[in-house]
Amino acid sequence: MNAPEMESSSAxxxxxxxxxxxxxxxxxxxxxxxxxxxxxxxxxLGGLLMALQLIQCNExxxxxxxxxxxxxxxxxxxxxxxxLANAFLGTLHWAIPRLTMRPVLSKPLSYxxxxxxxxxxxSTAVGILLGQAQAVEWGETPVWIDPxxxxxxxxxxVNFMAPIAGAKGPMxxxxxxxxxxxxxxxxxxxxxxxxxxxxxxxxxxxAIAGLFIHDLVGLFVTPLGWGLMYYFVPILLKxxxxxxxxxxxGFWGLAFFYPLQGIHHFLYTxxxxxxxxxAVISTIAVEFVVATVIVNFFGTLYGSGRAVVTNLPIRWxxxxxxxxxxxxxxxALQVTLTFQQLIHFTDWVVGHAHLVMFGVxxxxxxxxxxxxxxxxxxxxxxSRTLCEWHYWLSATSIVVMFLDLTMAGLFQGWSxxxxxxxxxxxxxxxxxxxxxxxxxxxxxxxxxxxxYNIYRTLSGPRTAPATGLQPATA
Amino acid sequence: xxESKAGVLFIGGLGFFVLAFIANGAVxxxxxxxxxxxxxxxxxxxxxxxxxxxxxxxxxxxxxxxVGDAAAEKWDDKQWNEHCAQLLKEGRDIYVGEGCxxxxxxxxxxxxxxxxxxxxxxxxxxYQNELQRPVLFGTRRVGPDLSREGGRRSSDWxxxxxxxxxxxxxxxxxxxxxxxxxxxxxxKPNRRGLAIMTYVQWLGSWLExxxxxxxxxxxxxxxxxxxxxxxxxxxx
Numbered sequence: 001m002n003a004p005e006m007e008s009s010s011a012x013x014x015x016x017x018x019x020x021x022x023x024x025x026x027x028x029x030x031x032x033x034x035x036x037x038x039x040x041x042x043x044x045l046g047g048l049l050m051a052l053q054l055i056q057c058n059e060x061x062x063x064x065x066x067x068x069x070x071x072x073x074x075x076x077x078x079x080x081x082x083x084l085a086n087a088f089l090g091t092l093h094w095a096i097p098r099l100t101m102r103p104v105l106s107k108p109l110s111y112x113x114x115x116x117x118x119x120x121x122x123s124t125a126v127g128i129l130l131g132q133a134q135a136v137e138w139g140e141t142p143v144w145i146d147p148x149x150x151x152x153x154x155x156x157x158v159n160f161m162a163p164i165a166g167a168k169g170p171m172x173x174x175x176x177x178x179x180x181x182x183x184x185x186x187x188x189x190x191x192x193x194x195x196x197x198x199x200x201x202x203x204x205x206x207a208i209a210g211l212f213i214h215d216l217v218g219l220f221v222t223p224l225g226w227g228l229m230y231y232f233v234p235i236l237l238k239x240x241x242x243x244x245x246x247x248x249x250g251f252w253g254l255a256f257f258y259p260l261q262g263i264h265h266f267l268y269t270x271x272x273x274x275x276x277x278x279a280v281i282s283t284i285a286v287e288f289v290v291a292t293v294i295v296n297f298f299g300t301l302y303g304s305g306r307a308v309v310t311n312l313p314i315r316w317x318x319x320x321x322x323x324x325x326x327x328x329x330x331x332a333l334q335v336t337l338t339f340q341q342l343i344h345f346t347d348w349v350v351g352h353a354h355l356v357m358f359g360v361x362x363x364x365x366x367x368x369x370x371x372x373x374x375x376x377x378x379x380x381x382x383s384r385t386l387c388e389w390h391y392w393l394s395a396t397s398i399v400v401m402f403l404d405l406t407m408a409g410l411f412q413g414w415s416x417x418x419x420x421x422x423x424x425x426x427x428x429x430x431x432x433x434x435x436x437x438x439x440x441x442x443x444x445x446x447x448x449x450x451x452y453n454i455y456r457t458l459s460g461p462r463t464a465p466a467t468g469l470q471p472a473t474a
Numbered sequence: 475x476x477e478s479k480a481g482v483l484f485i486g487g488l489g490f491f492v493l494a495f496i497a498n499g500a501v502x503x504x505x506x507x508x509x510x511x512x513x514x515x516x517x518x519x520x521x522x523x524x525x526x527x528x529x530x531x532x533x534x535x536x537x538x539x540x541v542g543d544a545a546a547e548k549w550d551d552k553q554w555n556e557h558c559a560q561l562l563k564e565g566r567d568i569y570v571g572e573g574c575x576x577x578x579x580x581x582x583x584x585x586x587x588x589x590x591x592x593x594x595x596x597x598x599x600x601y602q603n604e605l606q607r608p609v610l611f612g613t614r615r616v617g618p619d620l621s622r623e624g625g626r627r628s629s630d631w632x633x634x635x636x637x638x639x640x641x642x643x644x645x646x647x648x649x650x651x652x653x654x655x656x657x658x659x660x661x662k663p664n665r666r667g668l669a670i671m672t673y674v675q676w677l678g679s680w681l682e683x684x685x686x687x688x689x690x691x692x693x694x695x696x697x698x699x700x701x702x703x704x705x706x707x708x709x710x
Binding site for chain 1: 505
């Protein structure tokens with residue numbers, strides 16, 4: 001509990017503030033953000049290509065390296081390993097040293113990890129574009145890169161665990177999430193990429209693949225995302241988190257129930273039915289846990305509601321939280337066998353994936369960047385208006401895309417189960433797919449606005465010393 | 475315990491992960507441990523062999539150039555099997571590398587009339603082979619399920635369809651795979667084209683109902699000319 005409170009209180013003296021400044025390698029955080037935004041753009045181009053292919057408007061057909069099937073895999077991998085992983089690593093280089101008051105194990109190692117991770121992501125992209133994908137969804141990274149990526153994850157864990165291990169006294173919530181995430185990400189990556197490839201085949205491989213897809217979101221992205229929310233929200237609102245007890249429920253509920261659900265991605269497959277039931281029940285259970293976390297954060301916001309209007313990062317965060325609740329509520333419904341009959345294999349699921357990956361975690365990270373970039377560079381945002389555009393374009397387009405794809409999924413499901421000709425299901429999808437292209441373009445332009453704003457900010461004059469202690473104005 | 479480093483690391487991080495792995499991963503592994511995994515040579519069956527030899531008859535020059543001259547080299551059964559297995563394997567890699575499995579599933583569910591459209595519901599035994607490592611269940615159907623696709627259409631049809639899908643399926647959003655062919659000619663598949671066709675013709679070839687044709691009845695008036703458009707429930 002103590003670290004964010006200390007940081008946000010004015011009691012901190014100039015000496016300790018200077019110490020705090022030395023802990024963070026600002027340049028590296030910025031580099032991570034630039035890399036992350038580059039892959040975000042690459043990923044969105046891939047999504048755009050696939051979206052245009054679906055409405056049969058793709059003039060680039062017949063070029064092997066621009067094959068929409070390959071770019072569709074690049075789309076997801078660039079988001080998971082290029083955008084999310086880079087943005088998380090950058091932010092952790094800010095958050096962990098400041099939470100523990102200790103530097104990471106080694107700064108040269110930090111730079112080595114940065115370089116190694118970019119090599120991993122670029123090789124993944126090149127490998128996928130050359131047609132060497134591995135048949136693991138969200139892990140299409142060619143098999144020869146998997147051991148390198150795993151080594152990278154191990155180094156990340158070692159580098160960040162050093163300051164956490166050295167910290168004295170009770171640990172703040174964020175650190176529980178980060179510690180667990182380092183263990184989980186490593187294990188998940190190893191399990192998902194090696195077991196279905198080298199150990200088992202068929203149905204067993206399917207069970208593991210389901211667990212991998214699930215754990216990658218639940219045990220890598222989710223704990224890092226929530227850990228950062230527990231860190232940034234109290235700082236920005238200048239008050240402690242509402243209930244420490246609910247934080248405990250949230251963390252341990254996630255740790256217990258989340259990994260038990262992998263098989264719910266493959267309901268009605270030959271995987272034994274009793275295991276499918278188990279996955280369904282633990283999925284519904286975790287939604288109750290999610291509710292406690294959401295209550296905790298809205299309890300924290302209570303009394304400072306105006307911050308959602310005035311404080312842009314807080315608005316990004318709470319938008320993401322509302323969408324997180326929507327995602328999880330949707331999960332509790334769609335995971336039932338009744339819903340699965342209709343919506344499995346449809347765009348409903350694609351809408352769900354976009355809502356959680358962009359609507360929640362990407363928006364949180366974009367909010368964090370909005371907060372940190374002035375503090376990393378010592379330059380105030382070139383334009384607050386452009387920041388607003390970035391937010392509104394992103395937030396509205398993801399909601400439109402989600403609703404649109406959800407409806408598309410219903411129509412596709414009904415078309416199939418009523419034994420229409422196959423063409424009927426793609427024809428009935430056309431209006432939804434066209435709306436999706438425009439939602440995607442709006443989302444894309446939001447990110448372009450953001451990048452332009454960063455460019456103008458960086459080329460503008462320095463407005464304040466680079467420090468984390470200035471008031472939150474963005 | 476719940477807030478200590480050891481608790482978070484060993485109970486939350488390691489313990490719960492292992493518990494979930496046992497519940498979701500190890501249990502099916504133990505249940506199916508006595509079900510042997512077939513090699514790619516073992517899954518070559520007379521049905522797919524017929525289709526493979528048919529590729530040689532339909533595309534003699536391409537087959538000679540990219541697979542081998544079966545007549546001149548006087549292939550025996552073993553050699554045919556060997557070549558077919560090799561192309562199946564390559565075909566699977568192409569199916570994965572091109573992302574086919576992200577728009578076509580490979581399992582038939584016991585719900586939503588799927589067994590009428592595609593054929594028998596998926597069984598574990600069907601997936602116990604080298605070509606399902608990692609398994610290609612798929613999670614999205616933009617196009618139809620392919621696990622019972624083999625034998626339903628001729629390889630000529632597939633060649634034209636891979637080269638230019640809308641020619642045969644007018645509203646298909648499937649991209650064109652021109653790099654499976656020489657000179658953009660559907661009559662000249664290259665090795666990749668022959669491999670992917672072998673693989674697609676293999677899917678479902680192990681079933682008694684092979685080839686499975688959709689059990690169709692025109693149920694809707696959304697089709698303008700149901701009588702003309704409805705394919706009859708043909709028999710092989």
